Amino acid sequence: MDIASHMEKVARMDAVHRRLDREADFELWYWMALDAGNQAMNAALHASGITAEEPELASQVNDIYMRQTDSGGWERVVKRGADIIHPQMSEFDKPVPAALQEAIEALHTLESYRDPCIRLGKEVTPEIIEACDAAYEKVLSITREAVASPGGAS
Amino acid sequence: MTPERHREFAKRITRSLEKVTTAEYEAVIEACMLAGTHWFNLALHEMEMSAPDHDVLHIEFMVVHERRKAWLVVPAMVEALERIEDMRGLHVRGNAADGDKAAAAAVLCLGVIREAALDAKPLGLTSPHLGHVSLDD
Numbered sequence: 001m002d003i004a005s006h007m008e009k010v011a012r013m014d015a016v017h018r019r020l021d022r023e024a025d026f027e028l029w030y031w032m033a034l035d036a037g038n039q040a041m042n043a044a045l046h047a048s049g050i051t052a053e054e055p056e057l058a059s060q061v062n063d064i065y066m067r068q069t070d071s072g073g074w075e076r077v078v079k080r081g082a083d084i085i086h087p088q089m090s091e092f093d094k095p096v097p098a099a100l101q102e103a104i105e106a107l108h109t110l111e112s113y114r115d116p117c118i119r120l121g122k123e124v125t126p127e128i129i130e131a132c133d134a135a136y137e138k139v140l141s142i143t144r145e146a147v148a149s150p151g152g153a154s
Numbered sequence: 155m156t157p158e159r160h161r162e163f164a165k166r167i168t169r170s171l172e173k174v175t176t177a178e179y180e181a182v183i184e185a186c187m188l189a190g191t192h193w194f195n196l197a198l199h200e201m202e203m204s205a206p207d208h209d210v211l212h213i214e215f216m217v218v219h220e221r222r223k224a225w226l227v228v229p230a231m232v233e234a235l236e237r238i239e240d241m242r243g244l245h246v247r248g249n250a251a252d253g254d255k256a257a258a259a260a261v262l263c264l265g266v267i268r269e270a271a272l273d274a275k276p277l278g279l280t281s282p283h284l285g286h287v288s289l290d291d
Contacts, residue, residue, distance in 0.1 A: 001247075001248060005249040008249075012180060013180055013181065015178075016180075020173060024166075024169075025169075025170040025173065027163065027188055028167060028181060028184070029170075031184050031185075032180075032181055035184065035246060057243055057247055057248025057250065058243060058247045058248065060214055060215075060239065060243065066243050066248065066250075068250075085247070119211060120155060121163075
């Protein structure tokens, strides 16, 4: 997907994230940060030339993408090097700049709370909420800078 | 996770879902996926088709024979959750057209899954521990 579409999604997801109550709505508050962080990461990876802006849309499975057919339907195709699903499930064919690596690690930190807190019932403490918030803001800050800079992250 | 905890999570997420609109279709579809998966797991536990310590994270990651058995018992529930999951690539990760319409459909699918979960009863089938196969085995 192209950078502009990724950032349009970041804006919409981030608006929902900021409107929700971080305690009462923790699950969706958290999930919107995760989704927005991943969209912003894809935009920054494209801007830095590490992955490509391709028309195919990422699926749930690495290397399987959705491609629109001439008749307007969708078909699954296998390819590599376009949008990623999760950074920790991805391999990059080009070196990742240090700043972007820092954002990837922050996204890993955010993701580390996903299964324990959303799917396994771990108690969500104020400290966990703060840690998620800090990681998310770091991802957004670095990736937005990469998208705004000519040539992406350095 | 126990059925009761799945129910609590599904209800919490559904309350959050009520705070977003179909114009924010990514949030609607994701909330339906999260709540729907909790209802889905609750149903499988109640029907004694899965043990409380064995939850489905995403329906498309289910082992094939377990997905087949679930579909034979409650096809509408399985297909509804698969439909929500299929929306994620197109409308949450991707920018396919008509995200708002997909979001409205996701809410209907969530209702199908919830109803199936609320109707779920023990089926008297073979213990899930005996039939469970893990890719790590």
